[in-house]
Amino acid sequence: MEKNAVIIDLKNISVSFDGQQILKDLNLYIRDGEFITLLGPSGCGKTTTLRIIAGFLEPDSGEVVFEGKTMNGVPAHKRQVNTIFQRYALFPHLNVFENIAFGLRQQKKSKDEIRKTVEEMLALVNLKGFEKRNIASLSGGQQQRVAIARALAVKPRVLLLDEPLGALDLKLRKDMQAELKNIQQRLGITFIYVTHDQEEALSMSDTIVVMDSGEIQQIGSPTDIYNEPKNAFVADFIGESNILDGIMHADFSVEFQGMKFRCVDKGFGKDEPVDVVVRPEDVDIVAPEAGMLRGTVTSVTFKGVHYEIIVDIDGFKWMIQTTDYSAVGDKIGICIKPEEIQVMHKSVYSGLYGDYSSFSEEFDELSDPIPTAESDEAAEE
Amino acid sequence: MNKSSLRSKLLNAPYILWSVLFILAPMLMVVYYAFTNRDGEFTWENITALSAYGATFGRSVWYALLATLICLLLSYPLAYIMARSKASQQRTLMMLIMLPMWMNFLIRTYSWMAILSNTGIINTVIQAIGLPPAQMINTPGAVILGMVYNFLPYMVLPIYSVMSKLEYSLVEAAQDLGCNAFAVLKRIIFPLSLPGVISGITMVFVPSVSTFYISQKLGGGKFLLVGDSIEMQFQSAYNYNLGASLSLVLMLMIVICMLVMNRFADSEEGAILV
Missing domain, CATH: 3.40.50.300 (P-loop containing nucleotide triphosphate hydrolases)
Incomplete structure (x- = not known):
């Protein structure tokens, strides 16, 4: 064959x-x-x-x-x-x-x-x-x-x-x-x-x-x-992701957190509400005045290869993975390249996955589905 | 000697005392009686007298083997069905199997007399529809039926217990590798349930070969089993010495049977392992 x-x-x-x-x-x-x-x-x-x-x-x-x-x-x-x-x-x-x-x-x-x-x-x-x-x-x-x-x-x-x-x-x-x-x-x-x-x-x-x-x-x-998750569930399940509410104004133009961003997505309706995904490693940290968005660092965790930083931007807590050190309380700006923004249609999963405000390692592990054979069988038998 | 071993010895003491008093001492007494006469002098008489009991031993073993085989043939599918049914059904089935055991052994056997006797329930029905009465009570068949009925749970339970622990994924794995239902039974379920079968066989064979009550009540005393002979020596002939030698031989027979069964189990596993 x-x-x-x-x-x-x-x-x-x-x-x-x-x-x-x-x-x-x-x-x-x-x-x-x-x-x-x-x-x-x-x-x-x-x-x-x-x-x-x-x-x-x-x-x-x-x-x-x-x-x-x-x-x-x-x-x-x-x-x-x-x-x-x-x-x-x-x-x-x-x-x-x-x-x-x-x-x-x-x-x-x-x-x-x-x-x-x-x-x-x-x-x-x-x-x-x-x-x-x-x-x-x-x-x-x-x-x-x-x-x-x-x-x-x-x-x-x-x-x-x-x-x-x-x-x-x-x-x-x-x-x-x-x-x-x-x-x-x-x-x-x-x-x-x-x-x-x-x-x-x-x-x-x-x-x-x-x-x-x-x-x-x-x-x-x-x-x-x-890189191109279809909905909030996939984005959340695979890897870490910042999932934001957004509005697609026109092809290649999306608004979230009160700012308009250039993106590479098209084919959405005019002013269609969308979910926007930005991966933590795709966010660049810059000086506050140079950033597209500005916020305050609320937590820093050293992970070996990189730091995992939680930044509060107008109440939404972003996760950023970076090799540059920032201290808790620092004011920073962030930049996102157009190709790092993934725009998705709204789905039944929209709004289920919030920001990283309640984030901690333990919490993440606890809320992960624990893959015991019993629970799998119970659910699927 | 350290403290913990002293404590464990103290804790063991009651059990050791119990074993000596109620297991070891009676056994030694059986041996003592078997090799002495009424005056307490050493003799081979009781052993040589056993030659007259060859037929009795042969019959006991034969009936016990038949009863064990019938129990196995009845229990194996039953245990399999039980182990594969729903939990609630398993409990009900288990209850039905255990239910007769709540009744006294003697009463159960008497009930069979009432069912099988010449004027019993079955014969009454047979005659009512115009057929000649059947002789059922006082036949070897009745004795074996009594054994099967009384000892069936001892065969079902160990087999069921092994089968209910059998992981179903093993059955699926065998199917996955090309086994149809029969091949799954032959290559997976049977070999894995063998320990249960062997303990079931032992637990049915041993009481069957030594029973006296069933043969007296359902066999009408027409043919003696070893158990009857032993009981007679102790209860009516008051020849403790001959009774003891009969018991000794029966005990040896059972020990040999169990050794053979265990060897069989080991070699079965060994044969597969090698």
């Missing part, structure tokens, strides 16, 4: 459990060989989407198409997709070799072929010599590798990964991210990756699908998603 042909097509998929709608008329196509990430907070329907592709769940309505053939009603064991489960789901009564050989034995492959494939897979995930090891004796990272080897051993066309790195610590997670990406590129198979971790999504994916409340918010490359 030629590269970039559509391998999976989800058409008008809707699912609800106990009267709660999990997916609302979802449409998504996935290209062959692509690394695509479904990104969103827990309960957004990303795992449900994955389970529908895997065949563990039948949608209430809509069609699942795999290489032009409808897959509705085809059970999981007859689909050419394999899953890496959130907590690996390795078989505890089998050793590493038998776990990896599991699918091959089901396919009644010859002994030699099984041995050869398992060896290849162990080499692929850097676990040579682990054949006889008991699953319980492996570390989390090693179990993760066995799970990858087990799924890849049966040579799937598409690999589904359900928050595969969620249980690993930060350092290991970074290593595994690079390794997964590497494996995907080497084997050239399609990866559909589910995560709530925006950084993971940005660094690994060819395409990111941002989801919330059972709906796709935006589909695009990582740079598109980051």
Whole structure:
């Protein structure tokens, strides 16, 4: 099959459990060989989407198409997709070799072929010599590798990964991210990756699908998603952002905080109310008299690479990331280049994400959706 | 000796005392009686006298094996269904299985007499519709039925307990790797539920092989099991020595059975691991 042909097509998929709608008329196509990430907070329907592709769940309505053939009603064991489960789901009564050989034995492959494939897979995930090891004796990272080897051993066309790195610590997670990406590129198979971790999504994916409340918010490359978020939800979920109320007076001219700015966006209605996003790292600090806007620094946090500064400008608290030091109480001016201003249509998410007035690290972590498996299951089962 | 080990010894003392008084001492007495005569002198007599009981032992083991097998065949699907049903249904099913155990063992067995006897409920119904009465009470079938009925919960519960802990994602992983329902059962559910099956087998086989009450009431004393013989020696023949030697052999048989079962469990796991 030629590269970039559509391998999976989800058409008008809707699912609800106990009267709660999990997916609302979802449409998504996935290209062959692509690394695509479904990104969103827990309960957004990303795992449900994955389970529908895997065949563990039948949608209430809509069609699942795999290489032009409808897959509705085809059970999981007859689909050419394999899953890496959130907590690996390795078989505890089998050793590493038998776990990896599991699918091959089901396919009644010859002994030699099984041995050869398992060896290849162990080499692929850097676990040579682990054949006889008991699953319980492996570390989390090693179990993760066995799970990858087990799924890849049966040579799937598409690999589904359900928050595969969620249980690993930060350092290991970074290593595994690079390794997964590497494996995907080497084997050239399609990866559909589910995560709530925006950084993971940005660094690994060819395409990111941002989801919330059972709906796709935006589909695009990582740079598109980051630089040109479609609505306040995407802007808030991916990275840090200052989201302001604005008015689009004309093409290339937007007003916010009582000032008119030049921008690069067009095609809005005259004087249309809009949401404006400015990323913290895109704001330049200048002398007060030289600034387009002026304000007072209310908090400074040293982050290593940069300072994170909160500036109060007419009651709206901006977050700015800069390498230049300012002290709390300093009066500063800010400049924003036209191309750093992203203008978005108003959406249901407008006004939900305020400024950084209640901002603190802890608060941010607390309000983040905590990705426990339980809450995900509760929300999506 | 440090303080904490002294304290732990003191805490252990009551349990050790209990074990010695009520477990070890009676066992030693059984051994003592088995190798002495009425006058307390050492003898092999009681052991040699056992040769007359070969058929009794054989019958006991055979009936117990049948009862265990039937229990297993009934319990396994039941435990599976229970473990897979909703939490509220699981509680109801569990309740239904436990319910008979709230009643006294003797009363339960008497009830079966009333159901199976020649003038019992079943025969009354059969005759009412014009069929000849069936002989059910005082047959081996009735005894095995009694064993199955009384000991079924001991098979269901351990299997259910293992199955309810089985992570469903393992089933999905197996399906994902190409297993249909039968292959999932054979390659995942059965091997993982084996520990429950083995403890269920032990918990049904042991009371079945040593029971005397069920065979007396539902078998009408027509065929003796080891338990009956032991009871007879103690209760009516007052030959404690022969009773003790019978008990000793039964105990040894049970220990051997359990060792075999455990070995089976180990080697099963080992075979898969190697």
